[in-house]
Structure formats: C-alpha cells, structure tokens
Amino acid sequence: MELISIAAEAENGVIGRDGELPWRSIPADKRQYRDRIAYSPVILGRRTFDSMREDLPGTAQIVLSRSESAFDVETAHHALGIDDAVATVGSLGSDHAYVIGGAGIYKLFQPVIDRMVLSRIPGEYDGDTYFPHWDPDDWTVVDRTSYDEFTLEEWVREQN
Template identity: 75%
Template sequence: MTGTDVELTSVAAVAENGVIGRDGEIPWPSIPTDKRQYRNRIADSPVILGRVTFDSMREDLPGTAQIVLSRSETGYDVETAYPASGVAEAIATVESLGAEEGYVIGGAGIYGLFQPAVDRMVLSRIPGEYEGDAYFPEWDTAEWSRVKTVAYDRFTLEEWERASS
C-alpha cells in the first residue's frame, strides 16, 4: 500500500514495445472488448489523470470523479473534476471522496509520476510493436508479482501487485 488507506491501480493498454499512444490517440485498431473491461473496471471509482487526457475524454468522462493533475489549471467546469498539483494531493482527494481505491489512467507522464505510489497494475497487453510518442514506464519486475493473466481475442489482461517488502 501507499501508506494511505487508498489502493491505487494503474490501468493501461500497452504494446509489446511499451507504446501507449501516438499524437494523443491509441496507435492500434480499436479493441471493443478491452474498452468495455477498462470502462467497467473504473466506472465506480475516482480516476487520476493528466489534463491532456482529461480534455481528450470530456465527451465521456470515466469514473465517479476525475482528479486532474496540471501545472497550470486550478479548476474545471465539470462538477466531478478536482484539480491536483501532485501525487500527495491527488491521493488526499481520493481519500476525501471516501473512496477505498483510485485508478491512474494516464497519460504517460502521470503513469511515471505515480509508478512509485501504485499498489497494483492492470495492463492490457497488445500484441505487436507500434510507432508512438507515449510509453508506459518501465518497472523493476522484482518489486512486482503477476497475479492473474487472462487471454482475450486481440489482447491479454495482466494483473500485477506490488510485492510485500
């Protein structure tokens, strides 16, 4: 755990070469089954995301609340959106909402910032290598245990937990 009562989970779709995006979009053809499991997983919890990712999702915001990390924005015209300036403030906001878990949903900089703080990762592994400009952060596999793997058509879902110290 992160030293708080909130369990943080990173959720991402990742190609074999670590790519998660290109020009703000997913670089592989849409995988509806993956989108559904992703949306269902995060539907009843607050999500933590960067401002660019938030702006790209404004038409269909995920989660019960969006904690938006930004260096410049201090408020949003969306009732369920809360600004945060860093990891500690984002986690405190999740706690203040009475949630027991929160999901980190990107972009690349946000995944990197939260990697030391997350307790779990749920990764949709997309076969193939893709051109991209956004990557999921690397992690020390010795610090993590893969606890579940489920094969789907066109992706494999992996669940990882941080190893006990």
C-alpha cells in the same frame, strides 16, 4: 489507499501516438477498462482529461496540473501532485483510485502504485508515448486472462 495503474500497452511499451491509441480499437478491451473504472475515482493529467471530456471515466476525475484550474465539470477536481490527489480521493470517501494516464502521470505515480492492470496488445507499434519502465522482479502477476486480441494482466507490488 490503493492506487492502481490501468493501461493498454504494446510489446514495445507504446501506449499512444498523437494522443490516440496506435492500434485499431479493441471493443473487448475498451469494455473491460470502462467496466473496471466506472464506479471509482480516476487520476489523470490535464491533456488526458481534455481528450476525454465527451465521455469522462470514473465517478470523479482528479486532474493533475501545475496550474490551478477551474473545471466546468462537476465531478472534476484539481490536484497539484500525488499527496494532493490522494487526499482528494480520500475526501470523496474512496479507499482506492485508478491512475489512467497520460505518460507523465503514469511515471509520476509508478513508485507509489500498489497494483497495475495492463492490457497487453500483441505486436510493436510506432508511437510517441510509452508506459514507464518497471522491474518485474518487484511485482507478482496475480491474474492473466487471454482474449482474442489482447491479454489482460494484473500485477501486485511485492511487499518489502
């Protein structure tokens, strides 16, 4: 099972402010993000799920929450933790899933993810939500694509 974090991050590590992106919308980034996850299951926290209800990403949403929850969305599945989320992804017949946030979910999965796809947004922004710290020495950048308003990087965890 391959777990992939995908996020947009400013130079100072900020990924959000008050539940929103702190920079103006970047259509090319939103498009590549949606295209990448469109045909895959996604793993996300309850607040992130609730904020996306009008336009849910992925083929299935595995929602991590401490409380057992029923969802009024057919494609949504509850998970209590990493093992439960991975088992749910497997039960859906997929060999990978994208971890799409929020901050607590990124931090929880950081030790076990295999790949990161990061949109690097130039500049520093005020925010209240940060991508978790990670050591670049443990990772190799395998792709870097420059766009007008961001740079897309793909990182793979070094195998020990």
